[in-house]
Amino acid sequence: MKSSKHLIPYNLKRSHRKTVSIYVERDGEVMVMAPKDLPDIAIDELVDSRASSIFKHQAELEELNQVRKVREAVNGESYLYLGRNYRLELVEKQEVPLKLKDGYFRLLKKKAANAEKVFKLFYKEKGTNRINARVHFYKKLLGVTTGKIRIIELQNRWASCNPKGDLNFHWKCMMAPLKVLDYIVVHELAHLLHPNHSEAFWNEVDKVLPDYRERKEWLRVNGAEMDL
Numbered sequence: 585m586k587s588s589k590h591l592i593p594y595n596l597k598r599s600h601r602k603t604v605s606i607y608v609e610r611d612g613e614v615m616v617m618a619p620k621d622l623p624d625i626a627i628d629e630l631v632d633s634r635a636s637s638i639f640k641h642q643a644e645l646e647e648l649n650q651v652r653k654v655r656e657a658v659n660g661e662s663y664l665y666l667g668r669n670y671r672l673e674l675v676e677k678q679e680v681p682l683k684l685k686d687g688y689f690r691l692l693k694k695k696a697a698n699a700e701k702v703f704k705l706f707y708k709e710k711g712t713n714r715i716n717a718r719v720h721f722y723k724k725l726l727g728v729t730t731g732k733i734r735i736i737e738l739q740n741r742w743a744s745c746n747p748k749g750d751l752n753f754h755w756k757c758m759m760a761p762l763k764v765l766d767y768i769v770v771h772e773l774a775h776l777l778h779p780n781h782s783e784a785f786w787n788e789v790d791k792v793l794p795d796y797r798e799r800k801e802w803l804r805v806n807g808a809e810m811d812l
Contacts, residue, residue: 591632598622600747604630605780608641609740610807617779644770644804655812657699663689664810665710667761682706700812704737707755715753718769725792728776742803743772748781759810760803767799 594606594614604627605617618627631638655661662669670684674693681695681702695702716733723730731749738744738754745751757768770792778785789796 591635592638594631596627601779603780603782606631606634606638608638612642612646613740614638626790656693657696663812664759665689665707665721666758667764676810703812704755707758708735711753711755711758715757715765715769718766719751719773722766722770722773722792726770726777726788727772728773730773730776742768742807745772745775749776758808764799764802767793767796767803770796771800 592614594616596616596618598618598620598691601619604619604622606720607615607617609615613659614631616627616631653661657672657674659672659674661672662709662727663672664670664686670687670689673688673690674696675690676693678690681687682691682705684690691699691702712735715735719730719733729749730751731746733751733753735753735755735757739754741755743751743753751772753768757765769787770789774785774788774792777788784798793799
């Protein structure tokens with residue numbers, strides 16, 4: 585549901601939650617999570633009361649998105665994996681379409697036209713094992729129970745969760761350094777305890793990752809480059 589009859593247009597999602605959360609997505613869109621019984625006018629007023637902060641965040645994101653890299657599947661192009669850039673090498677033969685070997689991403693030359701699809705599959709496959717392992721490690725520290733874990737396309741979010749404990753992670757997370765990947769995992773697990781960005785939420789994150797602000801800032805500054 586989208587509202588645009590006031591100062592700041594936003595996308596609205598209602599649930600059985602008790603509080604309102606306002607997010608600015610990476611593309612500048614405003615997302616509002618609100619209780620089912622909260623009147624629209626109250627949500628409008630709350631969003632507009634935070635206009636200054638929202639506009640500032642949108643301006644910062646617009647500036648950061650200008651450095652977004654467009655990659656071409658040609659020899660020498662660089663691709664991110666776990667925070668490092670690896671050069672691409674097109675090869676005539678190998679047993680799989682894409683693999684990371686000897687410091688290079690090696691891609692079958694005949695797959696170059698579909699490189700984006702091949703890379704997405706690579707990140708999803710690698711993420712399945714890596715992210716599952718990090719979730720199982722950190723959920724014990726946070727004392728939460730999780731459901732299904734999926735590595736998918738999530739538009740403008742790094743991760744999402746639902747009240748059942750199901751977790752979704754964007755395949756792009758596999759481009760981040762391990763410290764930042766852990767931050768994304770802990771951030772989402774903490775939402776199973778606090779479905780907002782309240783002080784209590786950040787306290788949970790801080791208990792597990794005392795340097796979370798540094799990791800969060802890396803993601804803010806470099807997130808636009810984590811793309812194909």
